[in-house]
Amino acid sequence: MEFVQKKTADSAVESFLLKAAEQGVALVWDRYEGSLPQCGFCETGLNCRDCLQGPCISHPFRDQNKVGVCGKDKDILGVHSFLRLIVHGAMAYFDQLADFAEGVKSGAISPKDKGRSDKVLEDIQALLSNGTAAVMKEFPKGLVDGWKAKGVSPEGIARDLFKVSQKLDGGTSGVKDTLLWAFKAALSGCVAQVLQGRLKLAVFGEGDPEDVEVNLGVLQEGVPTILLCGHFSPILKQGIAEAAKGKKVAVMGVCTDPLIPPYTFAPVTNYGSQEIPIMTGAVDLIVAGDQCVNPSLAELVKQWNVGLVQTEVLNRGGDLKGSARKIVDQAQKAFDSRRKVSKDVPDIKESARIGFSADGLDAKKITEAINKKKIKGLALLAGCNNVKFTQDLEIISLARELLKRDVFCVSEGCASISLAKYGLLNPQNRESSCGKGLSDLLSSLGKDLPPVVDLGSCENGGVTEFLLALGKTPKELPLVACFPEANRTKAVARAAWTVAMGVPTYFWPFLPVTGSPKTTEALGDFCQKVFGAKFNVITEKMEPAEKADLILKNLGRG
Amino acid sequence: MEVIMVDREKCTQCHTCALWCGIEIGSVAKELNQAIHEEPQPVPRVLVEGNNFPLHCRHCEVAPCIDACPNGSMRRDPKTGLVYVHEPTCIACWMCLMVCPFGIIAPSSSQHVAIKCDRCRNMEYPICVEVCPTNALKLQETRKGLPEGESHYVQYSKGLEGF
Numbered sequence A: 001m002e003f004v005q006k007k008t009a010d011s012a013v014e015s016f017l018l019k020a021a022e023q024g025v026a027l028v029w030d031r032y033e034g035s036l037p038q039c040g041f042c043e044t045g046l047n048c049r050d051c052l053q054g055p056c057i058s059h060p061f062r063d064q065n066k067v068g069v070c071g072k073d074k075d076i077l078g079v080h081s082f083l084r085l086i087v088h089g090a091m092a093y094f095d096q097l098a099d100f101a102e103g104v105k106s107g108a109i110s111p112k113d114k115g116r117s118d119k120v121l122e123d124i125q126a127l128l129s130n131g132t133a134a135v136m137k138e139f140p141k142g143l144v145d146g147w148k149a150k151g152v153s154p155e156g157i158a159r160d161l162f163k164v165s166q167k168l169d170g171g172t173s174g175v176k177d178t179l180l181w182a183f184k185a186a187l188s189g190c191v192a193q194v195l196q197g198r199l200k201l202a203v204f205g206e207g208d209p210e211d212v213e214v215n216l217g218v219l220q221e222g223v224p225t226i227l228l229c230g231h232f233s234p235i236l237k238q239g240i241a242e243a244a245k246g247k248k249v250a251v252m253g254v255c256t257d258p259l260i261p262p263y264t265f266a267p268v269t270n271y272g273s274q275e276i277p278i279m280t281g282a283v284d285l286i287v288a289g290d291q292c293v294n295p296s297l298a299e300l301v302k303q304w305n306v307g308l309v310q311t312e313v314l315n316r317g318g319d320l321k322g323s324a325r326k327i328v329d330q331a332q333k334a335f336d337s338r339r340k341v342s343k344d345v346p347d348i349k350e351s352a353r354i355g356f357s358a359d360g361l362d363a364k365k366i367t368e369a370i371n372k373k374k375i376k377g378l379a380l381l382a383g384c385n386n387v388k389f390t391q392d393l394e395i396i397s398l399a400r401e402l403l404k405r406d407v408f409c410v411s412e413g414c415a416s417i418s419l420a421k422y423g424l425l426n427p428q429n430r431e432s433s434c435g436k437g438l439s440d441l442l443s444s445l446g447k448d449l450p451p452v453v454d455l456g457s458c459e460n461g462g463v464t465e466f467l468l469a470l471g472k473t474p475k476e477l478p479l480v481a482c483f484p485e486a487n488r489t490k491a492v493a494r495a496a497w498t499v500a501m502g503v504p505t506y507f508w509p510f511l512p513v514t515g516s517p518k519t520t521e522a523l524g525d526f527c528q529k530v531f532g533a534k535f536n537v538i539t540e541k542m543e544p545a546e547k548a549d550l551i552l553k554n555l556g557r558g
Numbered sequence B: 001m002e003v004i005m006v007d008r009e010k011c012t013q014c015h016t017c018a019l020w021c022g023i024e025i026g027s028v029a030k031e032l033n034q035a036i037h038e039e040p041q042p043v044p045r046v047l048v049e050g051n052n053f054p055l056h057c058r059h060c061e062v063a064p065c066i067d068a069c070p071n072g073s074m075r076r077d078p079k080t081g082l083v084y085v086h087e088p089t090c091i092a093c094w095m096c097l098m099v100c101p102f103g104i105i106a107p108s109s110s111q112h113v114a115i116k117c118d119r120c121r122n123m124e125y126p127i128c129v130e131v132c133p134t135n136a137l138k139l140q141e142t143r144k145g146l147p148e149g150e151s152h153y154v155q156y157s158k159g160l161e162g163f
Helices: A011-023 A028-034 A074-105 A114-129 A134-138 A141-150 A157-168 A175-204 A234-244 A297-303 A320-337 A363-371 A393-404 A413-421 A427-433 A436-445 A462-469 A489-500 A517-531 A544-554 B016-026 B064-068 B095-099 B127-131
Strands: A210-214 A225-229 A250-254 A285-288 A307-310 A350-354 A377-381 A407-411 A452-454 A479-483 A505-507 A535-537 B002-007 B047-049 B053-055 B074-076 B083-085 B137-141
Touching: A074 A114, A074 A157, A074 A175, A074 A234, A074 A489, A074 A517, A114 A134, A114 A175, A134 A175, A141 A517, A157 A175, A175 A234, A175 A462, A175 A489, A175 A517, A210 A413, A225 A234, A225 A320, A234 A250, A234 A320, A285 A297, A285 A320, A297 A307, A307 A320, A350 A413, A350 A452, A363 A377, A363 A436, A377 A393, A393 A407, A393 A413, A393 A427, A393 A544, A407 A413, A407 A436, A413 A452, A427 A436, A479 A489, A479 A544, A489 A505, A489 A517, A489 A535, A505 A544, A517 A535, B016 B047, B016 B127, B064 B074, B064 B095, B127 B137
Parallel strands: A225 A250, A225 A285, A285 A307, A377 A407, A377 A479, A407 A452, A479 A505, A505 A535
Antiparallel strands: A210 A350, B002 B137, B047 B053, B074 B083
């Protein structure tokens, strides 16, 4: 039961908190406080509602019931709680991939590289049917052989997702066995993410890193503005941008891939504050998917008279380009009808260089810098925001510590947007943010490298491609992954496959598995034995400097 | 005397009161993630039974536990009227356990002292009332009688009239 005193580190967002309170608008922070105390059984994974004989709990205290009606004890409840998150998270990647692939197949867009696109589509089919995607050959052989030996290598969605999901229904699998099934689902999600990235390259072409501006200050008051919210078909996104071109309609994004060549969608804010852009009055129409979209938006848009288009509907019709044109028309109409709505756009924005790719970074120079001890290692920063922490504070504080101590940091998705808001993706801040060794390495890698290198959206496998490009199995390198403010189930699946690839992973907040000593232990020692890396679930409160200490201490030690 | 009332219509038997009582009052660590692994396991002072009824000590006006205690360790706070165990003198004879009509007194983990709900008398507010997600638990002054429209709350201190 914990109140977070300071809600956000983002001053642009903070200015709206008072306004929201004055206007009686409930935001995510209010709803969180209203839900305290959160259920302790759920928080620690000691609960289950997978059937109708429940809901069940395993009570941790004396003389109380310890097992569910069907006999799940605290350890099975804990590992099932983990598995449930992973299955949900892995499916999210398949959902994105399937949508995109279907759009390409339907001919809604002509791919830049048809041959390559067809090959990726074939590979996607192989991943779905039996897991024999050709891309698997690009993973280090030692790693894949290890996965095959344990049976966690992808074998098609029938086994990777359907079979795994039924572990929750029952059966007599133990903790370790169930955990491996969870990793199997996560790994299939990993391959899905990589293939989505490859399809994006084939369809939209290679894009160079782009300079964008980030934060609420990018919103413009005088033009119709469309906000793309969450994850949905990139073909529709491109279509909207195309239709908006020449019509003086601005298209921006939140919690969505900001780069669909040749278009960029300026990130207006990140997950924790995705309700705030509506409050500025400068958004006329929201196009919202399902993934990463707060249901609260449905009510908020009514209060600010903002148009809302749902992309994930039952009868969607086949014409993506036509839908895109309609959306732009709708935005123009909404703009006209909203002229009287007062606008309040804070003048706060930051420049950022985003969208680097593994190809653009000289992996040899990086491994050399590690061997010569110029840098202490590599950190992958991921995850978005979590209302249980001061928005952005955890990730930026940790990143600043790691950069100072010469740890090469790469980031993806919403983590990048968090970091970008505070200038950590701005090349100008390289010297001032990084230790000498890291700064030298970054300058040798290219002229315009920012302190933290963004490897693209969480829709694409930029980070995995980067790991593959390093040319060694990750456990041979001083690598670490950090999720300082994780939130979505996708992040849990993401973290799990990172562990399976041999990268020690630190995850906050603690996962709902802590009620099960066996699951917590298996995520540590058992994963270390099987994958060469631990999935560190941390329950203690820690300052950013302490977190950096912990990470540095364990860098390269699994 | 202020006592805890239960609105049975609102209780969903979620056990949140018992969990937090175990953490805040029963455990050494006072923190969720540590308390749930403590050995011996903490003992919550509130018991959630069937029929949507979280059962606490009712601080009976004529308390059998006080009468049965052979050395005056079971006491009533003259200011608040709350019944509590004076732990330093408790000899763990378990007479109070035997006479409590509601079975809410339990031996402690050490087996050296009887433990029971003292309505968090040293805290500002009882933890169970604070954490109840549906407000099924409520702290209420009994001397003034039940306020208009709140007779559905079951009193703890005065037996279960209307139950």
